[in-house]
Amino acid sequence: MQLSEIRALVTGGASGLGFAVAERVVRAGGRAALLDVNEAQGRHAANALGGNANFLQVDVTDEAAVDLAVGRAGDWLGGLNAAVNCAGIGTPGRLVGKQGPMPGAFFRKMIEVNLVGTVLVAKAAVVAMQRNAPNADGERGVIVMTASVAAFDGQIGQVAYAASKGGIVAMTLPMARELASSGIRVVTVAPGLFLTPMMQGLPQEAQDSLGKQTPFPPRLGRPDEYAALVAQIFENTMLNGETIRLDGAIRMAPR
Numbered sequence: 672m673q674l675s676e677i678r679a680l681v682t683g684g685a686s687g688l689g690f691a692v693a694e695r696v697v698r699a700g701g702r703a704a705l706l707d708v709n710e711a712q713g714r715h716a717a718n719a720l721g722g723n724a725n726f727l728q729v730d731v732t733d734e735a736a737v738d739l740a741v742g743r744a745g746d747w748l749g750g751l752n753a754a755v756n757c758a759g760i761g762t763p764g765r766l767v768g769k770q771g772p773m774p775g776a777f778f779r780k781m782i783e784v785n786l787v788g789t790v791l792v793a794k795a796a797v798v799a800m801q802r803n804a805p806n807a808d809g810e811r812g813v814i815v816m817t818a819s820v821a822a823f824d825g826q827i828g829q830v831a832y833a834a835s836k837g838g839i840v841a842m843t844l845p846m847a848r849e850l851a852s853s854g855i856r857v858v859t860v861a862p863g864l865f866l867t868p869m870m871q872g873l874p875q876e877a878q879d880s881l882g883k884q885t886p887f888p889p890r891l892g893r894p895d896e897y898a899a900l901v902a903q904i905f906e907n908t909m910l911n912g913e914t915i916r917l918d919g920a921i922r923m924a925p926r
Contacts, residue, residue: 672810672905674699678748680741682706682731682792683757685713687867688817691894692755692901697723699902704744706731706792707758731758731788741795752803754796755815755901756789759835761869763828778831785835789816793846793857801853808908811854815901816843818861818914824923836861840914847912856911858904863918865892885919892917 677696683689684705693703693716702723707713710728717726725747729740745751760781766773793814800812818839825833839859847857864870864881870891871878882890900917904910 672752672806672813674701674902674905677701677703677753677905678745678750679753679755680704680706680744680748680751680792680796681755681757682729682788683759685709685716685726687757688862688865688894688897689755689757690716691898692757693724694720695895695898695902696753697721702748704748706740706744731792732783734791737788737791738795741792741799745799750803751796751799752812753815753905754792754800754812755817756792757817758788758792759785759817761819761832764831765828766830773831778834781831781835782838785832786838789839790842797850797853797855800855805854809854810856810908812856813905814846814850814855814857815904816857816859818859820861820863820916820918820921820923822861822914823916826923827926843914844912851911856904856908858910858912859914860897860900860904861914861916861918862897863892863916863921865894865897867894884924885921887919889919892919 679696681689681693681703684693685707693705696703697720705713705717705726706729708730713726717724727740729736764773764777803811805811816839819836821829821833822836822840843857843859
């Protein structure tokens with residue numbers, strides 16, 4: 672699909688990776704519905720992108736709210752043919768740390784937001800996409816999910832986070848296989864160290880130090896580089912059922 676034809680919903684669209692995707696789609700003549708839990712930031716982001724962007728507040732862990740938001744997004748977009756999942760959290764926590772064992776609620780929250788939230792958005796988007804008329808390639812839509820290099824190189828303190836992102840990687844191929852008959856592709860991106868809002872909260876010295884861990888380029892990734900890969904996923908029909916590491920060849924150390 673060409674970017675100008677994209678009618679996308681983007682979770683986590685108020686900032687960081689999600690906003691960069693929405694910006695690229697809108698700039699190319701497509702339309703984007705930004706879904707985010709942060710209402711003030713989401714409305715500001717949609718206003719900044721202009722009339723081809725809209726904002727819908729949603730908590731991706733709330734199934735009924737997700738179904739409603741995806742339906743509304745599809746109505747506003749005039750049909751939904753792309754869903755990009757960027758909503759997520761990444762709080763570190765040791766299995767057994769100085770404060771004692773990891774609370775089960777901490778682990779469940781990470782799984783609920785990062786993994787279950789991705790599933791809830793994906794399945795609601797698929798229902799909408801299955802109603803689309805196929806294009807010349809027989810394609811009805813694309814689902815893009817966001818994992819992390821932590822799915823492969825999880826560090827100390829990332830038991831919960833790595834589990835949530837590993838689950839996304841694991842379901843990419845079976846989801847793509849299931850949806851092939853509907854003409855819907857599924858691709859996951861596993862970013863390395865990127866300049867997201869969480870990273871921007873660190874002192875500049877810490878950001879520079881982390882960036883230098885990447886072999887090349889020796890810096891933090893930029894959200895527009897993530898968006899560029901997502902754009903290629905939209906346009907290249909042969910990309911399906913795969914997890915793509917976008918990480919500058921980094922392999923994370925144990926800590």
